[in-house]
Amino acid sequence: MSRNRHLQTGTKVKTNLNERIMQAFIYLILIAFCLLIILPCLNVLALSFNDGKDAAKGGVYFWPREWTxxxxxxxxxxxxxxxxxxxxxxxxxxxxxxxxxxxxxxxxxxxxxxxxxxxxxxxxxxxxxxxxxxxxxxxxxxxxxxxxxxxxxxxxxxxxxxxxxxxxxxxxxxxxxxxxxxxxxxxxxxxxxxxxxxxxxxxxxxxxxxxxxxxxxxxxxxxxxxxxxxxxxxxxxxxxxxxxxxxxxxxxxxxxxxxxxxxxxxxxxxxxxxxxxxxxxxxxxxxxxxxxxxxxxxxxxxxxxxx
The missing domain is CATH 1.10.3720.10 (MetI-like)
Incomplete structure (x- = not known):
């Protein structure tokens, strides 16, 4: 009854520990998927703007070392x-x-x-x-x-x-x-x-x-x-x-x-x-x-x- 009353009055409903753990777990999975997509794209972008000879030495990941x-x-x-x-x-x-x-x-x-x-x-x-x-x-x-x-x-x-x-x-x-x-x-x-x-x-x-x-x-x-x-x-x-x-x-x-x-x-x-x-x-x-x-x-x- 108290939960329904909170929903009807528009006040914020407190989540229990299990719900917060589940939300955190879901966020971690989503963040991991985002990183799997974004990081390779950043690597390609960094290498495309980096000097080719310098990039061949390695060590260029997400930011160009020698812009060109x-x-x-x-x-x-x-x-x-x-x-x-x-x-x-x-x-x-x-x-x-x-x-x-x-x-x-x-x-x-x-x-x-x-x-x-x-x-x-x-x-x-x-x-x-x-x-x-x-x-x-x-x-x-x-x-x-x-x-x-x-x-x-x-x-x-x-x-x-x-x-x-x-x-x-x-x-x-x-x-x-x-x-x-x-x-x-x-x-x-x-x-x-x-x-x-x-x-x-x-x-x-x-x-x-x-x-x-x-x-x-x-x-x-x-x-x-x-x-x-x-x-x-x-x-x-x-x-x-x-x-x-x-x-x-x-x-x-x-x-x-x-x-x-x-x-x-x-x-x-x-x-x-x-x-x-x-x-x-x-x-x-x-x-x-x-x-x-x-x-x-x-x-x-x-x-x-x-x-």
């Missing part, structure tokens, strides 16, 4: 990084926009109870989640569709995602039907209802799906490596993957550019170039998170309840 911007200057001298950035940014913008448009239109149609064959269509769409096409059949299919060495191979395969479609459809179903019925009485058609009612009210799920899609496009190196033989059409992640792959096989063969730099400059090493390249390809997408973070709880949790 040479690593970044030399990375950007390689035109493949900048070309990759242009391809990646274009892919993220166009791909995310097209995906949101296609998924939202499909979700709006599938949430309509009067859609002919709606249940069958929903079943068939969900059924596809059980199977994967496989790498070789997918490659053959893309070849038959003339998508190889075509920028559309970055866009078309990602236009639909069953998971995102179900999230958005469920979110649409949570919007009161009375809004749609009132709009119909005012003479609105389905497209106007979609554009004027559904989309403005669906900012949380749009933000979540949009961010996940953008991150997927940004981090995808596979499409460029397998479906693009023209390295001028590679996204920046594929450029990075090829660089790191060659570095793992031979530290002396990262790229011809890296070799020339190491010989002429003397302060830049293959490892310092790799660290700078990792930072360059990672930081931009991280800057997007703060702008959509407020939508995550509502968009991800409500949309994740499958009906």
């Amino acid at each position: 911007m040479d690593n970044y200057n030399e990375v950007f001298k390689d035109g493949s990084i900048m070309r990759g950035y242009i391809v990646t940014v274009g892919r993220v913008v166009v791909g995310t926009t097209c995906t949101l448009l296609c998924i939202s239109l499909a979700a709006f149609a599938l949430k309509e109870k009067l859609l002919p064959g709606g249940k069958l269509i929903n079943f068939l769409i969900t059924f596809t989640m059980l199977f994967g096409g496989g790498t070789v059949p997918t490659y053959i299919q893309y070849k038959n569709l003339h998508l190889l060495n075509n920028y559309l191979v970055y866009i078309i395969p990602g236009l639909y995602s069953v998971t995102y479609l179900m999230m958005m459809r469920t979110f649409f179903e949570g919007i009161p039907d009375s809004l749609e019925e009132s709009a119909k009485l005012d003479g609105c058609g389905y497209f106007k209802i979609y554009a004027k009612i559904m989309m403005p009210l669906s900012k949380p799920v749009i933000a979540v799906v949009g961010l996940y899609t953008a991150v997927g496009h940004w981090n995808d190196w596979f499409s460029g490596a397998f479906y693009m033989t023209d390295n001028k059409k590679w996204p920046v992640q594929t450029v990075m993957q090829q660089m790191l792959s060659r570095a793992m096989s031979s530290e002396k063969e990262i790229t011809s550019v890296a070799q020339a730099i190491a010989q002429s400059v003397g302060r830049v090493t293959s490892d310092s170039l790799k660290m700078a390249a990792v930072v360059i390809t990672t930081v931009p997408i991280l800057c997007v998170y703060p702008f959509v973070q407020k939508y995550f709880a509502q968009g991800a949790m409500i949309g994740a309840v499958k009906g």
